[in-house]
Amino acid sequence: MKHLLSAEDLGRDEAIAILDTAEQMSLLGDRSVKKLPTLRGRTVVNLFYEDSTRTRTSFELAAKRLSADVVNFSARGSSVSKGESLKDTALTLEAMGSDAVVIRHPASGAPHRLSSWIRGSVVNAGDGTHEHPTQALLDAFTMRRRLGRVNDLSVTIVGDVLHSRVARSNVRLLHTLGAGVTLVAPPTLLPVGVETWPAEISYDLDAVLPKSDVVMMLRVQAERMNAAFFPTEREYSRRYGLDADRMAMLPDHALVMHPGPMVRGMEIASEVADSVRSTVVEQVANGVSVRMAVLYLLLGGSPE
Numbered sequence: 001m002k003h004l005l006s007a008e009d010l011g012r013d014e015a016i017a018i019l020d021t022a023e024q025m026s027l028l029g030d031r032s033v034k035k036l037p038t039l040r041g042r043t044v045v046n047l048f049y050e051d052s053t054r055t056r057t058s059f060e061l062a063a064k065r066l067s068a069d070v071v072n073f074s075a076r077g078s079s080v081s082k083g084e085s086l087k088d089t090a091l092t093l094e095a096m097g098s099d100a101v102v103i104r105h106p107a108s109g110a111p112h113r114l115s116s117w118i119r120g121s122v123v124n125a126g127d128g129t130h131e132h133p134t135q136a137l138l139d140a141f142t143m144r145r146r147l148g149r150v151n152d153l154s155v156t157i158v159g160d161v162l163h164s165r166v167a168r169s170n171v172r173l174l175h176t177l178g179a180g181v182t183l184v185a186p187p188t189l190l191p192v193g194v195e196t197w198p199a200e201i202s203y204d205l206d207a208v209l210p211k212s213d214v215v216m217m218l219r220v221q222a223e224r225m226n227a228a229f230f231p232t233e234r235e236y237s238r239r240y241g242l243d244a245d246r247m248a249m250l251p252d253h254a255l256v257m258h259p260g261p262m263v264r265g266m267e268i269a270s271e272v273a274d275s276v277r278s279t280v281v282e283q284v285a286n287g288v289s290v291r292m293a294v295l296y297l298l299l300g301g302s303p304e
């Protein structure tokens with residue numbers, strides 16, 4: 001594996017090798033010295049053209065725990081604001097000796113283009129509404145840890161599927177790993193062609209909750225919307241939000257997941273976000289282990 005651009009690129013064995021390696025990496029998090037010398041002398045550039053809290057800091061920590069040198073580049077405050085292109089920016093960073101570029105970009109397909117311009121590895125940290133493969137990997141890792149497997153789980157993904165790269169990557173990876181996925185959203189927030197995805201579609205959240213092992217709530221991505229996709233926030237929340245009454249319809253073992261950032265009171269009630277079923281904080285912790293595994297495997301490690 002040279003790049004990680006899409007969850008679609010991952011076969012079952014490859015995905016499981018990443019999850020197993022992440023399991024090893026997570027042991028490090030329990031030690032007082034949380035560092036391995038594996039990537040000493042290698043340079044990882046975080047190239048972020050979009051805002052991010054979790055993903056950027058998580059990749060930074062992951063690279064540092066493997067002893068790589070890390071350069072954090074954000075488009076704001078750089079020559080990007082002077083009109084420099086992605087290609088020129090990337091070639092500049094490569095000239096300084098970067099071995100891997102972790103990129104988040106508002107344009108779907110940007111990481112793919114980048115991989116044809118530079119010699120090093122490219123990791124997609126979210127491109128437009130397209131994919132976010134490390135998020136899907138950390139979500140699968142969290143499910144496997146909590147429920148013992150991913151195969152045969154019923155996973156319900158709820159909300160703004162249209163704008164969600166998290167949903168796209170999760171549908172693909174979960175399908176590869178043998179889970180059954182149901183998407184629940186208002187018809188206006190489902191993408192054209194969704195019927196060709198390996199997932200069921202439902203418009204009735206209450207009907208699918210009792211059959212779900214995992215329910216994954218998505219944020220309504222207002223910043224990507226240029227029109228009204230639903231009548232009011234109250235109406236959205238009433239039909240597609242997860243509150244305590246709805247959560248009570250889940251089986252006892254079921255998990256509530258959210259990739260963050262959460263809009264409390266909109267897609268998820270505070271009492272649900274903070275409940276014992278919620279894995280939101282665990283997902284963040286697991287993200288570091290999964291990204292360590294990805295960087296390790298891409299930059300020359302073998303999964304033993």
Ligand code: NCD
Nearest residue numbers: 054055126166219259260261
């Ligand atoms: C998401 C993203 O940026 O795609 N967050 C994340 O990476 N954890 C989802 C979102 O912005 O709602």
